[in-house]
Amino acid sequence: MTVATPQHLSVKSLLAIEDLSNQDILAILDETARIKQACACNEDLRHTLPNRTLVNLFFENSTRTRLSFEIAARKLGVDVVNFEAPSSSLTKGESLIDTVRTIDAMRPDFLVVRHSSSGAAHIVQSHARAAILNAGDGAHEHPTQSLLDCFTIREAVGAIEGASIAIIGDLLYSRVARSNVFAFTKLGANVTIFGPPALAPGSFRTLGVTVARSLEEALDGANVVYLLRIQRERQADGLAPAPAEYRRLFGIDETRLSFTAPGAILMHPGPVNRDVEIDAHLLNHPCSVIETQVENGVFVRMAVLKLLVEARP
Amino acid sequence: MTTTLIHSGAVVDPSQNLHAPMDILIHDGCIARLGQSLSHEPHEHTFDASGLFITPGFIDIHAHLREPGGESSETIHSGARAAAAGGFTTVFAMPNTNPTCDSPLIARSTLDRSRQARAARVIPIGSVTKGLAGEELTDYSALQAAGVGALSDDGRPVANADRMRRALELAAQLDLVILDHCEDLSLTGAGVMHEGVISLRLGVSGIPRQAESLIVARDGALSAMTGGRLHICHVSNIESIEAIRHWKSRGAPITAEVSPHHLLLTDERLANYDTNAKMKPPLCEESDRQALIKALEDGTIDCIATDHAPHSQQSKHTTLDAAPFGILGFQTAFPAIYEGFVVPGRWSLDFLVEKLTIAPARVVNLDSQGAGALTPGSAADITLLDLNSPWRLTEDCILSRSTNTPWLGAQFRAQAAGVFVDGRLVHASETFANRIAKARDIEQHAR
Known part of the structure; x- marks a missing residue:
């Protein structure tokens, strides 16, 4: 990693894709490519960020995201401390601020925050000196997931600009969907969404996407099919169809996949509900890049950590 | 039984379509008279409202x-x-x-x-x-x-x-x-x-x-x-x-x-x-x-x-x-x-x-x-408005026990200068309070 980053990020914390400029996103993707290349060459990057500490502050359970941040940090030589406080056992909000102030007083360099309330990362930022990395706040954003998705698409399809991307499922309660809608539209993709009407409402048009009238219309000519699971834990009863009904109306199988463009890829942020949003055997289909997404997650998070340090004096 | 005069302000009372320079005479907590130059009427207390608007x-x-x-x-x-x-x-x-x-x-x-x-x-x-x-x-x-x-x-x-x-x-x-x-x-x-x-x-x-x-x-x-x-x-x-x-x-x-x-x-x-x-x-x-x-x-x-x-x-x-x-x-x-x-x-x-x-x-x-109007006989509930004294809303100005307002830090030019309930002054802005204090000093000095 000898190539210098041409320009610093315009942000000092990563709260939301919506805050990033196109230049920021592209800088992160380029840095990710360099890191992935270096890792492929078994380069030792553990001296990249010496004497730095990262705290994983998770008020909501998540093994994969926490692990991904931890591995990314360790690969750069950053010390990692994990703090898990399920939000149910704490008074909401107030303890979030108290906890953040306490931990920040110990002067960590990074706070990776996941919380069940939208906007939690903004609150954390206003009470901490450390660089904040939003690892998912309620139904708002999950920026590193989106960045790893962008990176994966760029790798597999080529450019994001001009690509047709279909996002299928529960968008309303999905932070991944929001971050991806912002990122994909910023980078010039044609985004089409489809799902149960209450969960993929027409109001998404205001974010610059097309709301399809049928699954076939959404998949027609798509270069990327992005599947989301139903966020049952976040929504009122009665909004989501039962699993069997969901599979019939929105599930992806080989027939439906045939509507997509040649060379289309299948993506999912995980965890996958097999045989609900996707036929189980499609998971091992050559078009599935779901495992690559997980792999790239580490590189993207390494890139973000490195660039945030560079952006802070 | 006391009589109070508020003089030299501009009365704005939409209930009577009033918008004119006037004095107000308050007697025993109620509005007694509105009119031009009432200062010759006998009164115990005086408030100078010059430059201010007098409203219900x-x-x-x-x-x-x-x-x-x-x-x-x-x-x-x-x-x-x-x-x-x-x-x-x-x-x-x-x-x-x-x-x-x-x-x-x-x-x-x-x-x-x-x-x-x-x-x-x-x-x-x-x-x-x-x-x-x-x-x-x-x-x-x-x-x-x-x-x-x-x-x-x-x-x-x-x-x-x-x-x-x-x-x-x-x-x-x-x-x-x-x-x-x-x-x-x-x-x-x-x-x-x-x-x-x-x-x-x-x-x-x-x-x-x-x-x-x-x-x-x-x-x-x-x-x-x-x-x-x-x-x-x-x-x-x-x-x-x-x-x-x-x-x-x-x-x-x-x-x-x-x-x-x-x-x-x-x-x-x-x-x-x-x-x-x-x-x-x-x-x-x-x-x-x-x-x-x-x-x-x-x-x-x-x-x-x-x-x-x-x-x-x-x-x-x-x-x-x-x-x-x-x-x-x-x-x-x-x-x-x-x-x-x-x-x-x-x-x-x-x-x-x-x-x-x-x-x-x-x-x-x-x-x-008679509420909401400056009519003779109604309770002397009167607000004096200062429309030209820039101020900023800080937590210190808030008299509520809470501070939950989206206007914290906002800059305004208008505020209530003096507020009377039943003819009694219950609030005075800093500027108006200074004016009252000054008037008292002069009065005492004159005596």
Whole structure:
């Protein structure tokens, strides 16, 4: 990693894709490519960020995201401390601020925050000196997931600009969907969404996407099919169809996949509900890049950590 | 028996179409005379109002003073002082306290506490149903005898339509108005803010306009059916305005209010998850705001009311979904609206004063007692306005026990300089207090 980053990020914390400029996103993707290349060459990057500490502050359970941040940090030589406080056992909000102030007083360099309330990362930022990395706040954003998705698409399809991307499922309660809608539209993709009407409402048009009238219309000519699971834990009863009904109306199988463009890829942020949003055997289909997404997650998070340090004096 | 002279100010009293330089003579707590150069009349006390506007004291028919039960966020004493500092001489206290103001006992204790506060006069509002539960109606005649000025279950709707019908029938007989919080809670659900582009972007559950407008339409129909006086609280959106317009045109005895924040702010204000912009009904979109302004101008909406809703800093210091609904209103109402509408020239000072004085007095039938007007014989509730003293709203200026206002840090040029209740000065701005002190010095020196 000898190539210098041409320009610093315009942000000092990563709260939301919506805050990033196109230049920021592209800088992160380029840095990710360099890191992935270096890792492929078994380069030792553990001296990249010496004497730095990262705290994983998770008020909501998540093994994969926490692990991904931890591995990314360790690969750069950053010390990692994990703090898990399920939000149910704490008074909401107030303890979030108290906890953040306490931990920040110990002067960590990074706070990776996941919380069940939208906007939690903004609150954390206003009470901490450390660089904040939003690892998912309620139904708002999950920026590193989106960045790893962008990176994966760029790798597999080529450019994001001009690509047709279909996002299928529960968008309303999905932070991944929001971050991806912002990122994909910023980078010039044609985004089409489809799902149960209450969960993929027409109001998404205001974010610059097309709301399809049928699954076939959404998949027609798509270069990327992005599947989301139903966020049952976040929504009122009665909004989501039962699993069997969901599979019939929105599930992806080989027939439906045939509507997509040649060379289309299948993506999912995980965890996958097999045989609900996707036929189980499609998971091992050559078009599935779901495992690559997980792999790239580490590189993207390494890139973000490195660039945030560079952006802070 | 004392006589007080307020001289050299410009009287603005929309109830009498007055806008002229005049003196006011107060005798024994009541207005005795209005006229040019009254300084030759015998009097004991003098207030120099030169450079100031003299208006009837503002009346707020929608406020939450939290006592009893919520004293950590406001008390009748702190609320009445904050109200006076905002130019209000009479405020109506909503009954959603703990215990609820659903009995003569609580109503009387509110009146007692109000007298002790020696600030703005506080008039209790009795609840429509016991414990705001929406089920059993309270004893309206007993509440009225105890001094309540209106009825309301504010904070909650009367969800059951038949119960609302019976409440309107009973209230009609006693000539009491029901201040109606219109909200279909099933549509609100877990909603936190207006359902629109901003809530979608923020990933925050939305409250659709129809949560309000459906109940406005329903209760408008019940008002027309029963002849019961219905007042729609804090109208927030275009659909509710249309429902009000419809039922007014059908002759239903309906009035409506709009809050300063709905006139001045939109859901854009929540883009940073600001819990001090979270209230019910939620701030809607610019098109709604414009419709509210027009509705106030064309008379579809009758008056301005603050919906002053203090919440402790601790309770607002949290995530948007966990924070309580409501913001302060007393001390920002006049300065913020003056800044937003009178300074740019959209409204005259007279129009704004009307919507804060005689208009709300009419809603709650206080005009029959001379409230909201500077007429001889009526209580000397008077506000002196200083329209040209720049000031900034900091936590230090807030007399409420809470500081939950989206206008923290805002710069204003207008404020209440002096506020009189029953002819007694209950609030003076720093500048006006200095002027009074100086005048006393000169007087003493002369003696």
